[in-house]
Amino acid sequence: MKTTKRKPTIYDIAMVSAASPTTVSMVLNGQWKKHRIKPETASHVLKCAGELGYAVNQKARALRLSRSGLAGMVLPHYRNRFFAGLAESFEAEARERNLCPIVVSTQRDPSIEARVTETLLAQQVEFLFIAGVNDPSPLNDMCTAAGIRCVNVDLPGPKAPSVISDNRGSAMELTELLVGKLQAAGLPIDDWFFFGGVREDNSTRERIEGFNATLARHGVSLPPSAFRCEGYAPRIAEQLLAERYGQLGRLPAGLFVNGIPGLEGAAGFLATLSKEAWNSTRIAAFDWDPFAAQMPYDVTMVRQDVEALIATSFALVDDYPEGETPLIVVPAKLR
Amino acid sequence: MKTTKRKPTIYDIAMVSAASPTTVSMVLNGQWKKHRIKPETASHVLKCAGELGYAVNQKARALRLSRSGLAGMVLPHYRNRFFAGLAESFEAEARERNLCPIVVSTQRDPSIEARVTETLLAQQVEFLFIAGVNDPSPLNDMCTAAGIRCVNVDLPGPKAPSVISDNRGSAMELTELLVGKLQAAGLPIDDWFFFGGVREDNSTRERIEGFNATLARHGVSLPPSAFRCEGYAPRIAEQLLAERYGQLGRLPAGLFVNGIPGLEGAAGFLATLSKEAWNSTRIAAFDWDPFAAQMPYDVTMVRQDVEALIATSFALVDDYPEGETPLIVVPAKLR
DNA sequence: CTGTTAGCGCCTTCAC
């Protein structure tokens, strides 16, 4: 076994195969047909390359072609099915296009978001997808400054094209479904608690709007106290729900959990209750989790269509609306 | 706002700041102190760089220095807390070292595993961590052929240094704990079903050994029929459990679920049962999931120490045991 | 059909 320290280059292959570097390069790129290189030469070169264990140095190729072959994506973390799905769809689609996916998590920390974006841009990624950050605009600015295309995924921003889920529509559908369940169970339809997420976030705002719109159609209007959106941490949701329970002396009939981390927290509190308590409530949640679906209480979740989100984003970078920042809305699915 | 197509280079900065490319390079690398460049020159260069929105081209730097600044990791997916945790710990640690993390998922598909590894090697990653693949050895060979260090994370292999969780020890602890719970509840300690995972996998083998060893200490020996390890898919686990339930007409007293996807499937079947059924069983599982922890039945999970796994792996690439392939075992935590 | 040449953007000796 050769234990050469240095990796073989096309010059090594040229040496061994007694061809010129150019010939080797063309053969390796499969362009030898076009340049009418003798098949025997080609196969000989290929054989030598194989024996040397040659692999292109993408760095050098990238420098020469000024195409890195890298596709970048930033997202907050992988700890739930939504972001995990985004990451996996992104990777699959990138591979499909012979790009190397680089996805990096930011923990929703603006300073990490900036650093990561900088790193990715320095690596000359061919485009950047931005998901679940605090505010996409500064990152969008960094990209345009570097002349790199970017698209905001699932959170809109004025500085770049955005692809988002139909949060408003899904919230309406979900609420409608829950109202039906409450009525069927003989439970009141005007006794709700909406919690989790961040009020300023577009998705939260849209979901609240959809929720309210559907309730309004049923003649229900909720007081501000029925809404508590104070962050993504499960712990917060758990406390908020416990607090609400303390105030009412029971669970609200309808629980609208804005975000799966919130449901995680809520589950912690619900686990302390009895079956009777569970029977008197119906739960709606964004997004979807396989374990949550097996809980002993009634919970209906919305699964965002991550494949569509990613596919649409890729279509967008292919056909980039230079200068414009359209907002594309993708429907979600109910579970 | 400048909308130059081409990204600025150090030559652009040299032009604007009226210094030479060398000076610019040294300033940008923070080596100007060492080269006794005038502070005013330095700050002026820095200012110009900022105004131009300059960012180093890592491709070019990598080519020149033959250091890519990239750290690679492959894993099967992000859909559970174990792999999500591995990915996030890896990223954090890589960032700590000013490396750009590239983690790619393979869906446990050997052909994707090979392709991904090839891609990562072509990108000149400085080292590669390999987790949750089918068989690490071919990938290890690719790495050594390319002269790139690699370490197997949580699955050992003879071709590279490996860092794994103490599956045997944790399984023993977990089993001991479950036996205690069964005894306390007046349930039999010789009525078990062990399912999920893949028999050939090292982790499964180790867990079975630990499980059996602890039971043996309690004078219990299980028939082969008590073990069913036929894959990682939740669906399979669900079927196996349902089947076993059908055979016995009830749940086994002790359920040992090998892998969180298995628990996901098991949850699906358990959800169809009554509270009485739940009360007559105690569940043990690898690994940990926040929702599973809130289930209405008794489940004890092992949380693998992903931070330690990653930290140990990084230590290993720093101080690489050239030629040797040690096996380092890291303890896990019970929950 | 194949070889020569000139960079891609950056860093690092070595002169001045």
Place this chain on the structure above:
DNA sequence: GTGAAGGCGCTAACAG
């Protein structure tokens, strides 16, 4: 203190 020159590995004109 600063600048000039060469080359990392690869590719795409051009010449032969």
